[in-house]
Amino acid sequence: MSTLDPTKLFRLPWNLSDNSISWLEVTQACNIYCDGCYRENHPGQHKSLDEIRHDLDVFSRLRRADGISIAGGDPLVHPDIVEIVRDIHDRGLKAIINTNGSALTPELLHELKKAGVFGFTFHIDSHQKRPHWKDKTELELNELRLQYAEMLAREGGISCAFNSTVYEDTLHDIPQMLEWAREHIDIVHVMVFILFRQAILNQEYDYYVGNMRVDFGELTYTTPEERIVDITAPVVVDEIRKTYPDYSPCAFLNGTEDPDSYKWLLTTRFGNRREILGYAGPKFMEIVQNGNHLVTGKYLAYAHPTILRWGKLTLLLWPFDRGVRKAAGAYLKSILRNPINLFRGVRTQSIMIIQPIDIGEDGSANMCDGCPDMTVWKDKLVWSCRLEEQLHYGQNVRFVPRKLTGDIPGGDGKGVQREIPVSEDVA
Numbered sequence: 001m002s003t004l005d006p007t008k009l010f011r012l013p014w015n016l017s018d019n020s021i022s023w024l025e026v027t028q029a030c031n032i033y034c035d036g037c038y039r040e041n042h043p044g045q046h047k048s049l050d051e052i053r054h055d056l057d058v059f060s061r062l063r064r065a066d067g068i069s070i071a072g073g074d075p076l077v078h079p080d081i082v083e084i085v086r087d088i089h090d091r092g093l094k095a096i097i098n099t100n101g102s103a104l105t106p107e108l109l110h111e112l113k114k115a116g117v118f119g120f121t122f123h124i125d126s127h128q129k130r131p132h133w134k135d136k137t138e139l140e141l142n143e144l145r146l147q148y149a150e151m152l153a154r155e156g157g158i159s160c161a162f163n164s165t166v167y168e169d170t171l172h173d174i175p176q177m178l179e180w181a182r183e184h185i186d187i188v189h190v191m192v193f194i195l196f197r198q199a200i201l202n203q204e205y206d207y208y209v210g211n212m213r214v215d216f217g218e219l220t221y222t223t224p225e226e227r228i229v230d231i232t233a234p235v236v237v238d239e240i241r242k243t244y245p246d247y248s249p250c251a252f253l254n255g256t257e258d259p260d261s262y263k264w265l266l267t268t269r270f271g272n273r274r275e276i277l278g279y280a281g282p283k284f285m286e287i288v289q290n291g292n293h294l295v296t297g298k299y300l301a302y303a304h305p306t307i308l309r310w311g312k313l314t315l316l317l318w319p320f321d322r323g324v325r326k327a328a329g330a331y332l333k334s335i336l337r338n339p340i341n342l343f344r345g346v347r348t349q350s351i352m353i354i355q356p357i358d359i360g361e362d363g364s365a366n367m368c369d370g371c372p373d374m375t376v377w378k379d380k381l382v383w384s385c386r387l388e389e390q391l392h393y394g395q396n397v398r399f400v401p402r403k404l405t406g407d408i409p410g411g412d413g414k415g416v417q418r419e420i421p422v423s424e425d426v427a
Helices: 049-062 081-090 106-115 142-155 171-183 233-241 282-296 311-317 322-337 339-343 384-393
Strands: 021-025 067-071 094-099 117-123 159-166 190-195 205-209 251-253 264-271 276-279 347-354 374-377 380-383 398-401
Touching (some): 021 384, 049 374, 117 142, 142 171, 171 190, 171 347, 190 233, 251 282, 264 311, 276 322, 311 322
Parallel strands (some): 190 347
Antiparallel strands (some): 251 264, 374 380
16 A cells, blocks of 8 residues: 655645635535535435525635635526525635536536636545446546536636545546546646545444434435445555556545545646646645645635646646646756657646545544535535534444443334433443
């Protein structure tokens, strides 16, 4: 496994109250099913504009951010999505729509662009039940990804990102997906790989809210099946290096319980459609994040596509960053080999690996420390990936190893909370 040293990476400065992004839930409705989805699908259940504006007010009060991830469900099924984008834009925030893309049309895209949309993150992977694309591999789905990237490029000036859930059977596809992204580096700006997580219901844990034992199996992100849910970011890095041996992450977010876990692992690479010239180092990202904060008062979320074309100017940071220095050297060598390369562009492209919640043997929940995807629930900031627990129980569920509680009889199987005496060290 890759040896990643957290002391040699830039720890992203994002925190609870000063972050790059906030996560706005606008609907519980979705038009397709994704394996391992963190939200229940409730068709037609959309937040009103007043509720959404209230959530935005809470963010403004509790959390400084550069952008708003508009999520759900699928936000494009919300009847007022154009007005939601306009409201976010008018507040001086970047509106980023997280969607599976099924409801996006050129006409709707044009209206969203006029309203001020900044970017899209399209969730596309082979475990979705997507009409007309069922049973397609990740590499076959690149055709669909390209359709969306080209749609955004035709409209112009919109950030294009793709995320994909990584399963045991799709891990090996990541290098070729990144090759595809390199071939389209001019219109694909970000690639995100989210490692599959689902709560496995087994005999190792009991589940508690306060001193009440609950039937955790009623939540959508639980399963009685034994599945691989422990793929880690370093494993993905190893897989990528089979194709890109020099692949070098530059920044990360650690876990709340495990300081050397890589919950968000960021890589920035320089190149063009023909080749990758190199990778940014930690000093580059430190300059970008802290420089943006110094100038705007915010940590950077997404860069505008125009800025990503300025790769040659970015290489001028070579005195400060070893990774940029190597990329600049590779660029100069390419010019010596073929002077025409002087007139070809150099672009930047970001790759993020996200490792969601991990449950330790002692029941501790290793969350993303400084997570950008915090959302609003009852005027508080909570982890969006565990919002169903708030909705069902009013707080996050605790995982208590059976070795601490003994073999306590189970719940009634209907998701009803049952008060069960427990010792003081558990309650």
